[in-house]
Structures are given as structure tokens and as C-alpha cells.
Amino acid sequence: MVENLDRSLLTFASYSDYLNSFIKSDDYLYLGSMGTVRRFVKLGYRCSSKVFEESEFHKIRHQLAILINPKVTSDVLYGRYFKGTDAALKALMEREEPNMLRKLSTIIFLQVRQRSGFDISGYIDFEKSLRDCNFQKPDRTNWKSVFEGKTLLKPKPTDLSYYDWHKGIVYHNNTDNFHAVNGGESLIFMHKADHKLVPMTDKPSIYSINVVRRMIKSELYGFMTLYDHVVR
Numbered sequence: 354m355v356e357n358l359d360r361s362l363l364t365f366a367s368y369s370d371y372l373n374s375f376i377k378s379d380d381y382l383y384l385g386s387m388g389t390v391r392r393f394v395k396l397g398y399r400c401s402s403k404v405f406e407e408s409e410f411h412k413i414r415h416q417l418a419i420l421i422n423p424k425v426t427s428d429v430l431y432g433r434y435f436k437g438t439d440a441a442l443k444a445l446m447e448r449e450e451p452n453m454l455r456k457l458s459t460i461i462f463l464q465v466r467q468r469s470g471f472d473i474s475g476y477i478d479f480e481k482s483l484r485d486c487n488f489q490k491p492d493r494t495n496w497k498s499v500f501e502g503k504t505l506l507k508p509k510p511t512d513l514s515y516y517d518w519h520k521g522i523v524y525h526n527n528t529d530n531f532h533a534v535n536g537g538e539s540l541i542f543m544h545k546a547d548h549k550l551v552p553m554t555d556k557p558s559i560y561s562i563n564v565v566r567r568m569i570k571s572e573l574y575g576f577m578t579l580y581d582h583v584v585r
Contacts, residue, residue, distance in 0.1 A: 359405075362414050368407045408545035411529050412455050429453070429487050431496035441571035442500060444579060445479070452480040455584055458530050458544055462553065462578040465507050471519035475508025476540070476553060478528045482512075505573060514540060547585045 365371040405413065430453070432446030451457035464474035485493040492511055498504035508515050513531060515524040525533045531542040531551070539554040550560040565581045 359413060360417060362405070362410060362417065365410075368410050371405070371410055406545070408529055412546060415453075415455060429483075431483070431486070431500050433500075434497050435500040437502050439502070439572050439574075441569045441574050441577040442502070444567070444569050444577075446500065448479065448579070448581070449483065453483060455480070455546070458546075458551075458582045458584055460513065460531070460542065460551070460553070460580040460582075461506070462580070463506060463508055463574060464576075465505070465574070469519070471517075473508055473515070473517050475515040476513040476542075477506075477508060478513050478530050480530055481528045502573065513542065544582055544584065549582065549585065551580060551582045553580060 362371065365374065430449055432449045435442055435446045445459075445461070448457060448459050452459055459479040461477040461479055462474070463477065464472055466472050482494050483496060486496045492509060494506065494509075495504055499506050510522075510524045511526060512524075513526060513528060513533070516522070527533065529545065531544055534541050534543050534550065536550075536552060539552055539556065539558075541550050541552045541560070543550050544563075549563040551564045552558050552560045555566060563582055566578065567581070568576055568578045571577050
């Protein structure tokens with residue numbers, strides 16, 4: 354229930370602002386580094402109350418927004434603009450609301466051929482990408498246009514993983530939901546909320562129970578692979 358959640362989190366524009374609220378001027382004077390001060394705050398040395406991890410901070414803020422204003426979810430669902438027949442977009446439309454509610458966490462894998470004739474590929478954190486669009490962040494994906502079929506979804510260097518096949522450039526990035534871990538032969542992401550390991554492979558592993566992999570044939574994208582992790 355909303356009364357059991359910390360409403361004060363809604364007063365902070367960012368997680369950094371939240372951590373800064375625990376810091377006193379003398380802390381920086383003695384420790385000399387804002388990064389060091391924030392690490393001490395996260396360990397709970399500056400207060401008796403619980404200090405939330407970044408993933409918890411964003412999850413609680415999102416829950417509060419939905420509970421205080423239930424319309425917020427339906428108002429920002431871009432899937433309502435989907436009127437076509439493409440199977441991949443239909444699958445994303447079905448997953449949008451549970452991702453926004455943080456009940457499901459979907460990673461999208463795409464390999465896209467550019468006009469140059471060379472491919473780019475990558476893994477996209479669906480919820481983060483939707484949220485970036487909601488907050489109109491720079492380099493955001495225009496999900497309204499994607500669901501309308503006017504714009505093709507493409508991996509970006511800022512996504513979870515990005516590979517330019519021609520230039521040989523590789524990027525790996527952590528998000529609010531996932532961070533990459535060393536998985537040997539396969540790429541593995543750990544979900545920050547429940548700490549479950551989610552492997553990006555079709556090969557059986559001890560972590561396969563944490564994910565459902567679906568490869569979808571698409572009129573627009575050729576094939577799109579979705580990795581669905583139910584958040585526990």
C-alpha cells in the first residue's frame with residue numbers, strides 16, 4: 354500500500370540528489386571526495402534509517418507514482434499507437450505495461466542492417482528505453498513512432514550492449530535494471546532488484562530458469578529476440 358512506501362523519495366529529482374540529502378558540509382571537508390562520501394552514505398554511516406540502492410529508489414518512486422496517480426501508466430503506454438500486424442511490435446506492446454510496472458524485465462536483441470550495408474547489433478533494456486522516452490532524455494528512442502511503424506528500433510551505443518560489425522566497436526553499459534557480469538562464453542546480465550543472473554543465450558545453463566527466450570519472426574526486423582525475466 355502507498356502508506357508503506359517512503360513518499361519522501363518523490364521530492365528528489367535524481368538518485369544523486371537523494372544521496373546528497375544525507376551529506377553534511379563537514380563530510381566533504383574530512384573525506385575530500387564526493388564519491389567517497391556517497392559510498393559511506395550508501396553503507397548507512399550517516400543515518401539510522403535505511404538508505405535505498407539506486408534500483409530500489411527508482412522502483413519505489415515508480416510504485417508511488419502509479420499508486421498516487423493510477424492514470425500515469427495508461428497515459429504513457431506507447432503500445433496504444435500500434436495498429437499494425439508486425440509480430441515483434443505486437444510482442445513488445447504486450448510486454449510494455451508489465452515492464453513499466455517492474456513486474457517483468459525484458460531485454461531486446463536486434464541485429465539491424467544500416468544503409469551502408471553493414472550491421473549493428475545490441476541488447477536493449479526495454480523498461481529503461483521506455484522511461485528515457487517518457488522523460489525525453491537525449492538520444493532517446495521515439496517509442497510512439499516505433500509502434501506506429503514510422504521509425505525502426507535500432508540498438509545504440511548507450512544501450513546494455515552494442516556492436517558495430519564493420520568498425521569492430523563494442524560497448525557495454527549498466528542500467529538501473531541490469532549490469533553485465535563475466536559469463537565466460539555468453540553474455541550475462543544481473544538484475545539489480547532481485548540479483549538473478551539472466552543469460553543471453555539459447556544454450557541450457559544453471560541460470561536458464563531465470564529467463565524465457567523468444568525469437569520472433571518480424572516483417573519489419575527480420576528476427577527479434579526477447580529475453581523475459583520475471584522480477585521476484
